[in-house]
Each structure stands twice: as structure tokens, then as C-alpha cells.
Amino acid sequence: MTDREMVTVASRAALRRWLADHHEQVDGIWLATYKKHHADHLPWIEAVEELLCWGWVDAVVRRVDDDRSAHLVAPRKVTSAWSALNKELVANARATGAMTDAGEAKIAAAEANGMWAFLDDVEAGVVPDDLAAALGDLRTVWEAWPRSVTRGTLEWIKTAKTAPTRAKRITDVVESAAQGLRPSPFRR
Known part of the structure; x- marks a missing residue:
């Protein structure tokens, strides 16, 4: 770190x-x-x-010492998708008056470029047609996963940058299901 x-x-x-003084900086920090x-x-x-009130987002967490842990936090990128939880937290912050112009600007940009709604189908659990077709009879295995x-x-499938990567991820899901395993990124 x-x-x-x-x-x-x-x-x-x-x-x-701290955010009031530093929210415009480009680089992220470790927030302990x-x-x-x-x-x-x-x-x-x-x-x-x-x-979120300031247009920042959290990522990975690391142990600092026995008393502290640290999250990597940074200004939200324009290509960053908004989860249902983050939208709920924004609604709470708006209701209490905690949102800032900086946070609202990030939301406006996300609404304009589609990233505000990008994960709505994922959050709703909508299985895309290509994944549904590939799963076939293994859909019952899919439905048994948490x-x-x-x-x-x-989300892993949807955020694939290329068609070959998406196909590879779908193949991983199907092969994993056939073996009674979770997809490779979600195995313990």
C-alpha cells in the first residue's frame, strides 16, 4: 500500500x-x-x-494493522457503472441534503452516457439470451447458485470488452455448471 x-x-x-478539500484530485488514495x-x-x-456524495467510489480493501483497514478510493470514472446499492445510498444522501455538486455532476454524466442504468438488468437478474441458450438444461444449476x-x-459477462471475451466467459460459466462448480471468478 x-x-x-x-x-x-x-x-x-x-x-x-478531507473530501471537501481533495475531491477534485485525480489520483486515488488508501482510505484507512x-x-x-x-x-x-x-x-x-x-x-x-x-x-458518493463527492463523486468518489471504493474498490479493494487491505489490512493496515490490528486496528485499521484501508480501502482504495478514487474519483469515479465516467465509464464506471452504478450498482443498485450505490443508487440507494445516493437517494439517502439526497434525502438528507448531503449530496454535493461534485457528486451530482458524476451522476449527471452517468445518466447522460448510460452508465447510471447500465447494471439495471444485472441487478434484476435478467439472464441474457446467449447465456440462457448456452446453459440449456444447466439452468437449474445456475438457479441454485447464490x-x-x-x-x-x-456483471462479469456484461462488462466483457469484446465478443470473444464474452463468449469465453459464457463458456466458463457453462463448463463450471456442468462440473457442479461456480464460475471461475467466484470459486472459494
């Missing part, structure tokens, strides 16, 4: 102050927060809502 600046916050207010056992614990869902796996798989 030495590749980026690490910022430790002990409250949502502290995070908001205290774990549940610590008096200065910031529930991560609150941190995510605050990040929702987190099917949702993740649908």
Missing part, C-alpha cells in the same frame, strides 16, 4: 472535510478507517455514502 497516499479518518465528518473494536470506528457503508454469484456472473 505504498503506491498511494494513505489517509486515516475517524468519523464521517472527518472524511467529509478503524475497525469495529475501536472507539473511532466508522461503519464502511457510511464512508461509501460520503464518498444471488451474489449469479449477479456477479451477469
Whole structure:
């Protein structure tokens, strides 16, 4: 985690102050927060809502020490798709007046370029025709997987950049199902 600046916050207010001063920066940071056992614990869902208020998004998490963990956070890219959870958090932030012009600008851009609605079919669990046809009788295996796996798989397939990559991912899903396994990115 030495590749980026690490910022430790002990409250949502502290995070908001930091974002007010730094939300326009291009590079992401490691945002360290205290774990549940610590008096200065910031529930991560609150941190995510605050990040969204400023047009930022979270990614991978790493352990810092016994008291803290850090998430890689960065300004949301224009090509970033919006999950149902993030949209719900935006609605909460709007209702409380926490949204900022910076966050609203990212939403407006996503609405304009289609990324706001890009995952709507994934969130609804809609199986695309090519995947449904490839699964055939294995659809019962698909339906037995946890929702987190099917949702993740649908996003994995949808975000393929090329037709050959999409076909390869669908083949992985079908071959995995035939073996009674989850798709390769979702195996434990």
C-alpha cells in the first residue's frame, strides 16, 4: 500500500472535510478507517455514502494493522457503472441534503452516457439470451447458485470488452455448471 497516499479518518465528518478539500484530485488514495473494536470506528457503508456524495467510489480493501483497514478510493470514472446499492445510498444522501455538486455532476454524466442504468438488468437478474441458450438444461444449476454469484456472473459477462471475451466467459460459466462448480471468478 505504498503506491498511494494513505489517509486515516475517524468519523464521517472527518472524511467529509478531507473530501471537501481533495475531491477534485485525480489520483486515488488508501482510505484507512478503524475497525469495529475501536472507539473511532466508522461503519464502511457510511464512508461509501460520503464518498458518493463527492463523486468518489471504493474498490479493494487491505489490512493496515490490528486496528485499521484501508480501502482504495478514487474519483469515479465516467465509464464506471452504478450498482443498485450505490443508487440507494445516493437517494439517502439526497434525502438528507448531503449530496454535493461534485457528486451530482458524476451522476449527471452517468445518466447522460448510460452508465447510471447500465447494471439495471444485472441487478434484476435478467439472464441474457446467449447465456440462457448456452446453459440449456444447466439452468437449474445456475438457479441454485447464490444471488451474489449469479449477479456477479451477469456483471462479469456484461462488462466483457469484446465478443470473444464474452463468449469465453459464457463458456466458463457453462463448463463450471456442468462440473457442479461456480464460475471461475467466484470459486472459494
